[in-house]
Amino acid sequence: MGAVAGAGGEFSMKLGKKEVVTAALPVQEHWLPLSNLDLLLPPLDVGVFFCYTNPTTAASRRLGYGSMVGILKAALAQALVSYYVLAGEVVQNLAGEPELLCNNRGVDFIEAFADIELRHLNLYNPDETIEGKLVPTKKQGVLAVQATELKCGGILVACTFDHRIADAYSANMFMVFWADKARSAAPISLPPSFRRSLLNPRRPLCVDPSLDSMYIPLSALPPPPKQKQEADEECKKSRDDDCLVSRLYYVTAAELSELQQRACSNGSKRSKLESFSAFLWKMVAESSSVAKNDDDKRMSRMGIVVDGRGRLMSQRMDDEPTPMASYFGNVLSIPFGEKRTMEVVEKPLSWVAEAVHEFVQSAATREHFLNLIDWVEEHRPVPALARIYCKPGSEEEEGSTAFVVSSGQRFPITEMDFGWGKPALGSYHFPWGGEAGYVMPMPSPLSNGDWVVYLHLSQSQVAFIESQAPSVFRPLTPQYLNLL
Incomplete structure (x- = not known):
């Protein structure tokens, strides 16, 4: 090599x-x-x-x-x-x-x-x-x-x-x-x-029509316009600002607490993940508004991966672990919010965090996952995909943004000792090749409340975030990891 x-x-x-x-x-x-x-x-x-x-x-x-x-x-x-x-x-x-x-x-x-x-x-x-x-x-x-x-x-x-x-x-x-x-x-x-x-799906199937706004059969996806295909090919060759890149940052516990405090209003309590995601949503939306002028036409989407194990958990018997706690496979749903780009930019962080909380809560139920299982059964064998991963293809939404946040707070960094000590660093790496961005915050190996954040967004979005929020998104360095 x-x-x-x-x-x-x-x-x-x-x-x-x-x-x-x-x-x-x-x-x-x-x-x-x-x-x-x-x-x-x-x-x-x-x-x-x-x-x-x-x-x-x-x-x-x-x-x-x-x-x-x-x-x-x-x-x-x-x-x-x-x-x-x-x-x-x-x-x-x-x-x-x-x-x-x-x-x-x-x-x-x-x-x-x-x-x-x-x-x-x-x-x-x-x-x-x-x-x-x-x-x-x-x-x-x-x-x-x-x-x-x-x-x-x-x-x-x-x-x-x-x-x-x-x-x-x-x-x-x-x-x-x-x-x-x-x-x-x-x-x-x-x-x-x-x-x-x-x-297993239920019999008879019971499907909530709202899932049609979250997921889409691949057969229903329109082919990308010819000019879009040509642009994608050119992007691969030139690595221009619309191409997605991967970066690793650390976010301090103090910055996370400050974001959480700003995201809470009127007595509401927002999690660190909701607060961080809302802040990042505003950053991505603003990076788009700086680059484009047709503000009123563009939309901004942000999704959060929800694990359904806790929602599908059956009752414990004699303190024995429940089957879903040990289930190996995918038990995920990806609800997302969709707002006008300028609305996300101009509204306060607490308003955006409230929007994040609402769409996450819509999927954080047992009934949602049972409905999703039935929805897939209804469309089989046609494969399907989360709509958040499908970039808008209509001309009026050109320049819209979309990304997904997947919480990696259970990432077992401190448990990955093969007999020669704990890792100095552990991270997921997921440049998945789609058009939507992907972000995963994980616990810092220093166990100090900081996060290590894997971020996969466009070059222009990354440049804007680094210029506007350098105190939040700090490049991961050997100094931070105590490797020098």
């Missing part, structure tokens, strides 16, 4: 051994259907990575790269016994829908070396240093893993998941289990559940 631009200059990547890791115990081959909520996901891959500095054992004896890779592979083989779906393959059934073939095909495990020290890695700009280099490109199967040795003796462990098989909650479950196995920790108390019957 060629040279890569980084904060410490260019560095070279060298790919080493590639091995397929299978479950340590035999898996009886069988088919596992995707749930209706899985079917709402297009074939997208999601990356996640963890950076470790000079790993040491409890006795302060430095572990070599070979030893660490051996630990990772052995623990992965053990973890795949319980999480056997990650060792399978996604194939099409007779109806043309994706299904899981649980055949223990295995997980591609790639070894690599990067000629750079962790303290010199440009983490602020993952497009240059992470994308396609330190996070593997999955070519087959459901999961791919890469372990990259760094020049300083540290290691970067990265995974790429098929999003149709696992949401962030499910991926977090697996990664913590994998780390527990590496440390020979006691068996987890919450083994994964693949009971698709937990998300």
Whole structure:
């Protein structure tokens, strides 16, 4: 692999051994259907990575790269016994829908070396240093893993998941289990559940018509105008301001508290996520209003990913965990707000936060998820998609903006210890290729109330946000992570 631009200059990547890791115990081959909520996901891959500095054992004896890779592979083989779906393959059934073939095909495990020290890695700009280099490109199967040795003796462990098989909650479950196995920790108390019957549609189906404004069958999507296709191709070549880029920031606990205070009014209480999302919505909308003049015609959309596990949770019996708490798969909905761009810009933060709260609450119910399951069933086998991901195609809405916020507050950064200490940094990486932006705030590895924020927006939006809110969005640096 060629040279890569980084904060410490260019560095070279060298790919080493590639091995397929299978479950340590035999898996009886069988088919596992995707749930209706899985079917709402297009074939997208999601990356996640963890950076470790000079790993040491409890006795302060430095572990070599070979030893660490051996630990990772052995623990992965053990973890795949319980999480056997990650060792399978996604194939099409007779109806043309994706299904899981649980055949223990295995997980591609790639070894690599990067000629750079962790303290010199440009983490602020993952497009240059992470994308396609330190996070593997999955070519087959459901999961791919890469372990990259760094020049300083540290290691970067990265995974790429098929999003149709696992949401962030499910991926977090697996990664913590994998780390527990590496440390020979006691068996987890919450083994994964693949009971698709937990998300079966009702009979008869009961569909709320309001879902038609949140989701759309792919067959109902109009083809993009010819000029739009040409613009997209030109964008890919030139990397102009309309192209999406990835950045990593940190937001301090003090700034989050201030945003939350500003977002609350008239005795209302807004969460940090609602407050932060409202502030970012105003920033994105304002960046658009600065660039365009036809203010009255443009719309601004912002969605928030809602996890339905807590809403679908059945009653606890004798303090036993409920099935949905351990369910592995996608249990997500993406409600969104839609406002005139100038309205979002001109209204106070508390007004925007109230709008965010309203559309989130509309999906944070058991009935919403039951209706969504039925809605998908009503449209099968035609695939469907969340409307927030579909950029408006009408001429009058040209220049409208859209992005999605997915809360990563459950990101298990402090639990990802494979036996050589906690990570200096962990983050999701999701340059998903769509036209809507994507943002995921995660807890800081410093455990001080700060957030690490993965942001995937257009270059012009990023430039505007950095110029207007530098005290909120601070580029992630080695100094912040105490790597210098």
